[in-house]
Amino acid sequence: MPAPSKLSHEKSHAEFHRARKVIPGGVNSPARAFGAVGGEPVVMDRGDGPYLFDIDGNRYIDFIGSWGPHILGHRHPRVVEAIEDALKHGTSFGAPTHLETVLAEIVVDAVPSVEMVRMVNSGTEAGMSAIRVARGATGRDKVVKFAGCYHGHVDALLVQAGSGALTHGVPTSPGIPAGATADTIVLPYNDPQRLAEAFTEFEGQIAGVFMEPVVGNMGLVPPKPEFLDAARQLCSEDGTLLGFDEVMTGFRLSFGGAQELFGVTPDMTMLGKVIGGGMPVGAYGGAAHVMENVSPLGPVYQAGTLSGNPIAMASGIATLSELKETNPYPRLEALGARFEQGLREAATAAGIPHSIGRVGSMMTLFFTSEDVTDLGTAQMSDTARFGKFFWGMLERGIYLPCSQFEALFISAAHTEEHIDEAITAAREVLGEISAEA
Incomplete structure (x- = not known):
């Protein structure tokens, strides 16, 4: 599915097509390719604390943290x-x-x-x-x-x-x-x-x-x-x-x-x-x-x-x-619990089947009503619906993993306000997805 047009990604588009000429698929790791959600990856310029900034100047609250390493946030x-x-x-x-x-x-x-x-x-x-x-x-x-x-x-x-x-x-x-x-x-x-x-x-x-x-x-x-x-x-x-x-x-x-x-x-x-x-x-x-x-x-x-x-x-x-x-771990647990509750309430209000896996500051919202305990139950997820969720969140400035089969990461640089902003965005996006159905 193509990316919505709420944010400009013109420079990312040009840079990605440049990369595709010299790098297989335009990326140095398949996890970055947006293959599971459609469209093209966003090309980043810099990170700062809980934020990422792309080369088009868009700012995102980052819930990937370089796929986990930045538990302290960017550029601590x-x-x-x-x-x-x-x-x-x-x-x-x-x-x-x-x-x-x-x-x-x-x-x-x-x-x-x-x-x-x-x-x-x-x-x-x-x-x-x-x-x-x-x-x-x-x-x-x-x-x-x-x-x-x-x-x-x-x-x-x-x-x-x-x-x-x-x-x-x-x-x-x-x-x-x-x-x-x-x-x-x-x-x-x-x-x-x-x-x-x-x-x-x-x-x-x-x-x-x-x-x-x-x-x-x-x-x-x-x-x-x-x-x-x-x-x-x-x-x-x-x-x-x-x-x-x-x-x-x-x-x-x-x-x-x-x-x-x-x-x-x-x-x-x-x-x-x-x-x-x-x-x-x-x-x-x-x-x-x-x-x-x-x-x-x-x-x-x-x-x-x-x-x-x-x-x-x-x-x-x-x-x-x-x-x-x-010792940020108690606070990370509290932020994780807050995010989990907010996503659960948002998905429930939208009438969207879901389950959530979380331990501490790692979490996934699965688009399936089954409790996910292994590969078989994970693969029951509605990946097309996840793709819509991903793009809706991205266009609201929330950067999530670009696959249903990855975990998001919360960092010590995040605050309750960042979590609440992400929950508000999720409520809007899930509502829109529900209305489309």
């Missing part, structure tokens, strides 16, 4: 100052720096499962490396993942994936040989019985169970407590490593991540997004006896020229230090 003064100071010393050395150790110490102190951590450059690298370590540490090949969970574009895990793969209808990508996924077992999320059956069928063969402890990549889907508990128990009994992909949830849902929030400790944790404060940073870590398998200490090889980049480390240290000192 402490983060900017840290980056500027690090730049004075150089951009990359290919040698150890003090900043790497400082950030590692913060992570080890904060995340219950992590006794040692290795820095990488993205969540994808973290996922790829964690699988290799799990296989190397256990001497087993098989891994379990859950349909609708996205762990980066890792060959072994890009099966029934969420995020952009789900949005664009390609849950499994061409270019991945059959052998790369031959040892991947795909199960439904939130189904402890199916997980138990897999352990019975493949007893002693599963290296790792990898999951998003709170799913953000088929829309926001909370875990059933019994599901996380079953995963922990089954892995422990079988000598399997439990891996939590906390690229989205780490330092987002609490300072110690989802594992701290739910009280379930995995053996390995994948991190990204918030840990870098907006810079390209990923990390994987876990129990010392597991991480001691990583080269040069152990035989499992993983390397990266820019891993532990000093600019990225400085940004991460400043972000995590600010989070620890200010």
